[in-house]
Amino acid sequence: MSTLTYTLSDSATMVRRNLRRMQRYPSLTLMVIGVPVVFLLLFVYVFGGTLGAGLGAPSGGRGEYATYVTPGILLITVAGVAQGTAISVAMDMTEGIVARFRTMSIARVSVLTGHVVGSLIQTMLGLAVVTGVALLVGFRPTANPVEWVAATGLLAAVTFAITWLSVALGMVTKSVETASNLPMPLLLLPFLGSGFVPTDSMPAGLRWFAEYQPFTPVTETLRGLLVGGPIGSSAAQAVAWCAGIALLGYLWARRLYDRDPSR
Amino acid sequence: MTTSTPRPAVAATGLRKSYGDHVVLDGIDLHVAEGTVFALLGPNGAGKTTTVQILSTLIRADGGDVRVVGHDLSREPDRVRAGIGVTGQFSAVDNLLTGAENLKLMADLRHLGRAAGRRRTAELLEQFGLVDAAGKPAVTFSGGMRRRLDLAMTLVGEPRLIFLDEPTTGLDPRSRRAMWDIIRDLVAGGVTIFLTTQYLDEADQLADRIAVLDRGRLVAEGTAEELKRRVPGGHLQLRFADPTGLAAAARVLGEVRRDDEALTLRVPSDGSVRSLRAVLDRLDDIQVEVESLSVHTPDLDDVFLTLTGHDTEEKVPA
Numbered sequence: 001m002s003t004l005t006y007t008l009s010d011s012a013t014m015v016r017r018n019l020r021r022m023q024r025y026p027s028l029t030l031m032v033i034g035v036p037v038v039f040l041l042l043f044v045y046v047f048g049g050t051l052g053a054g055l056g057a058p059s060g061g062r063g064e065y066a067t068y069v070t071p072g073i074l075l076i077t078v079a080g081v082a083q084g085t086a087i088s089v090a091m092d093m094t095e096g097i098v099a100r101f102r103t104m105s106i107a108r109v110s111v112l113t114g115h116v117v118g119s120l121i122q123t124m125l126g127l128a129v130v131t132g133v134a135l136l137v138g139f140r141p142t143a144n145p146v147e148w149v150a151a152t153g154l155l156a157a158v159t160f161a162i163t164w165l166s167v168a169l170g171m172v173t174k175s176v177e178t179a180s181n182l183p184m185p186l187l188l189l190p191f192l193g194s195g196f197v198p199t200d201s202m203p204a205g206l207r208w209f210a211e212y213q214p215f216t217p218v219t220e221t222l223r224g225l226l227v228g229g230p231i232g233s234s235a236a237q238a239v240a241w242c243a244g245i246a247l248l249g250y251l252w253a254r255r256l257y258d259r260d261p262s263r
Numbered sequence: 264m265t266t267s268t269p270r271p272a273v274a275a276t277g278l279r280k281s282y283g284d285h286v287v288l289d290g291i292d293l294h295v296a297e298g299t300v301f302a303l304l305g306p307n308g309a310g311k312t313t314t315v316q317i318l319s320t321l322i323r324a325d326g327g328d329v330r331v332v333g334h335d336l337s338r339e340p341d342r343v344r345a346g347i348g349v350t351g352q353f354s355a356v357d358n359l360l361t362g363a364e365n366l367k368l369m370a371d372l373r374h375l376g377r378a379a380g381r382r383r384t385a386e387l388l389e390q391f392g393l394v395d396a397a398g399k400p401a402v403t404f405s406g407g408m409r410r411r412l413d414l415a416m417t418l419v420g421e422p423r424l425i426f427l428d429e430p431t432t433g434l435d436p437r438s439r440r441a442m443w444d445i446i447r448d449l450v451a452g453g454v455t456i457f458l459t460t461q462y463l464d465e466a467d468q469l470a471d472r473i474a475v476l477d478r479g480r481l482v483a484e485g486t487a488e489e490l491k492r493r494v495p496g497g498h499l500q501l502r503f504a505d506p507t508g509l510a511a512a513a514r515v516l517g518e519v520r521r522d523d524e525a526l527t528l529r530v531p532s533d534g535s536v537r538s539l540r541a542v543l544d545r546l547d548d549i550q551v552e553v554e555s556l557s558v559h560t561p562d563l564d565d566v567f568l569t570l571t572g573h574d575t576e577e578k579v580p581a
Contacts, residue, residue: 006374013371017357024359024400096355100416103319105344106372260322 014114
């Protein structure tokens with residue numbers, strides 16, 4: 001077998017390990033899926049009436065807002081799983097089994113790809129659940145099959161990028177508690193963009209930040225694909241952000257993993 | 264490198280490692296012949312675990328020339344990894360996976376293939392008495408079972424050199440003996456063992472050669488017999504009912520250490536029945552009753568006291 005085959009086979013082994021661990025410890029998965037569902041219900045039923053009226057569309061109201069907010073909630077889901085990833089990576093690194101992996105002749109990156117691919121599968125599952133609930137509470141997408149595929153691809157790309165970053169965040173600190181706090185800003189970013197309200201309703205400074213932060217072009221592209229509306233240059237920006245964050249996260253994570261583990 | 268001995272499993276010269284100002288390994292030389300058991304003996308904080316971590320490619324040395332299973336440690340770490348197995352002091356099993364799944368994981372990572380992997384897993388579960396626990400998550404295992412699973416996982420890839428970092432620390436006496444038997448079986452199968460331990464009797468039981476590590480330096484090296492000859496710690500401890508008996512006994516026994524408070528005498532002895540009888544005969548002659556007697560054989564404390572001038576309890580400055 002060649003090096004590439006070994007890398008793929010070792011990564012597949014590690015993915016199986018991570019999926020089995022998720023199965024044995026389901027509370028983390030339930031939490032990362034449950035939180036965005038609660039957010040969705042909160043925003044649609046508690047804030048939805050008022051916020052929907054502010055959107056200015058002729059129909060207005062709760063249903064309108066459910067359709068508006070769903071892309072934002074989908075990104076909250078992605079960020080939530082990222083937090084779960086950072087926690088499980090940090091927990092894993094404190095255990096002896098990873099020290100064992102380091103002394104074995106296996107593709108070194110496979111320990112990390114196992115986490116990334118495992119989280120990717122977990123996120124896709126979470127996104128499916130959240131989309132299902134959104135449809136039940138009034139989300140009315142207008143996407144055709146091609147747009148659905150494109151939206152799924154974009155969400156997978158965002159997840160891939162954010163997950164590599166959170167793998168690094170899970171390793172940069174020694175304590176599991178810190179690791180669970182570090183990705184917190186990721187959970188806030190969809191709020192400080194066009195995920196929940198249009199950016200032009202924000203004060204000038206915040207609006208400037210909202211328009212230039214990575215989640216906004218992603219939200220706009222997602223919204224354009226799912227419920228129609230202008231996409232423009234957002235798609236290209238979204239893809240560029242994903243590629244950049246993924247590369248940075250990957251290089252950082254590898255560097256941290258190659259560092260001496262003790263002290 | 265010597266030419267008379269077989270190819271060394273470990274050959275290290277001038278191995279050093281420090282964390283900031285704290286020197287953990289201060290230039291140590293190690294030579295372990297293939298097919299032998301080598302014990303690195305020392306108290307907590309002596310640098311034993313650091314040595315194993317470096318030799319097993321887990322952490323990098325600051326200096327030194329090291330070859331493990333014939334490959335240079337810094338240039339070909341992956342070739343080294345392919346030939347070694349490590350069972351550390353802290354268990355390296357996946358707690359959420361079952362016994363069988365842990366072994367299967369190792370088989371997959373060693374690229375054994377489906378059928379061979381399943382066969383090896385079944386074999387090792389049987390050999391290590393884990394058949395009943397095969398379907399239970401490792402988190403439910405007892406200390407002894409966990410240690411056995413850990414070692415079984417190390418053996419999946421049939422390594423030529425196995426590092427055992429304090430393999431019996433924290434085990435009850437029965438599990439400890441079981442672990443010793445397993446280690447002896449491995450050696451009989453031609454595997455080289457690099458063992459670290461705090462217990463002199465463990466090194467004595469298992470090792471062909473013992474090196475004593477203290478504060479990052481090797482202070483002695485040799486067979487168990489050679490080391491013990493350098494350690495005159497063996498003695499008899501005699502306790503008497505009253506000061507008169509103590510004084511009388513002290514007069515006839517000659518060179519003794521006397522404690523008037525505790526009414527005890529410490530008599531140098533190699534622990535043999537003959538030396539014991541000689542002491543008791545002399546006390547019988549003067550009709551002094553001994554209230555209690557204990558035989559003390561040299562232990563790690565004695566080794567340390569003799570070789571380093573301080574005992575094992577003394578803390579290494581951090």
